[in-house]
Amino acid sequence: MLFDLDGTLLDTIADLADAANLMLAELGRPLRSQHEIHSFVGKGLPKLVERCLTERAQEVPAEAVVEAAISVFRRHYERVNGLRTTIYPGVVDTLQALRGRNIGLAVVTNKPEAFTLPLLERTGLAVYFDTVVSGDTLPVRKPDPAMVLLACERLGVTPGEAFMVGDSANDALSAQGAGMAVLLVSYGYSEGAAVDTIECDGLLSEALQVLDYIAPA
Numbered sequence: 001m002l003f004d005l006d007g008t009l010l011d012t013i014a015d016l017a018d019a020a021n022l023m024l025a026e027l028g029r030p031l032r033s034q035h036e037i038h039s040f041v042g043k044g045l046p047k048l049v050e051r052c053l054t055e056r057a058q059e060v061p062a063e064a065v066v067e068a069a070i071s072v073f074r075r076h077y078e079r080v081n082g083l084r085t086t087i088y089p090g091v092v093d094t095l096q097a098l099r100g101r102n103i104g105l106a107v108v109t110n111k112p113e114a115f116t117l118p119l120l121e122r123t124g125l126a127v128y129f130d131t132v133v134s135g136d137t138l139p140v141r142k143p144d145p146a147m148v149l150l151a152c153e154r155l156g157v158t159p160g161e162a163f164m165v166g167d168s169a170n171d172a173l174s175a176q177g178a179g180m181a182v183l184l185v186s187y188g189y190s191e192g193a194a195v196d197t198i199e200c201d202g203l204l205s206e207a208l209q210v211l212d213y214i215a216p217a
């Protein structure tokens, strides 16, 4: 069972928004609402920073400005990562139940490893996972299927034996590209798209519904 992180296991939006607005303030750019930032999350940290600077902006900054802003964001996010993050309801019980059934578990997230691993430790979720594939583990990110394929390889399963659980089209497309079934949670971040318009094998209103897709013991 492969899990996306932001918007699926953890509600990280407040910390992402804080880091983004600390960055924008430092650069003298207009701040963004949490609602806007919610729609910018999904394709990794560099894309989040680029969207904060460019989407509906009056003046589009040069690439070098975006690159410099990424370093500023990382500096702020390192400090606030986890402070206001919460675990979604049912997540811990779901992970415990899956572990109890000896089902291999992976995190597959577009968040860079330097932020993913400390966050999993801080929230206490690290202990449940056999492996973590982060946004900079490979040269490509979701929606490319390479990350979910690597997770399967590390877990010793074929994509046909696995499920991806995510919150956005990036998760759905990466799983589908790998020939893997995908379940989407309806409570996460889906880049401003209605999650029920994204093709998937099941829509979950809470994490515990993952267990409905596991064969009885």
Ligand SMILES: O=C(O)COP(=O)(O)O
Pocket (backbone or CB within 6 Å): 004, 005, 006, 007, 041, 042, 043, 044, 045, 048, 108, 109, 110, 111, 112, 135, 142
């Ligand atoms: O870093 C992002 O943009 C989103 O991260 P996720 O893949 O865990 O949802």
Ligand SMILES: [Mg+2]
Pocket (backbone or CB within 6 Å): 004, 005, 006, 007, 008, 042, 166, 167, 168, 188, 189
């Ligand atoms: Mg997500």
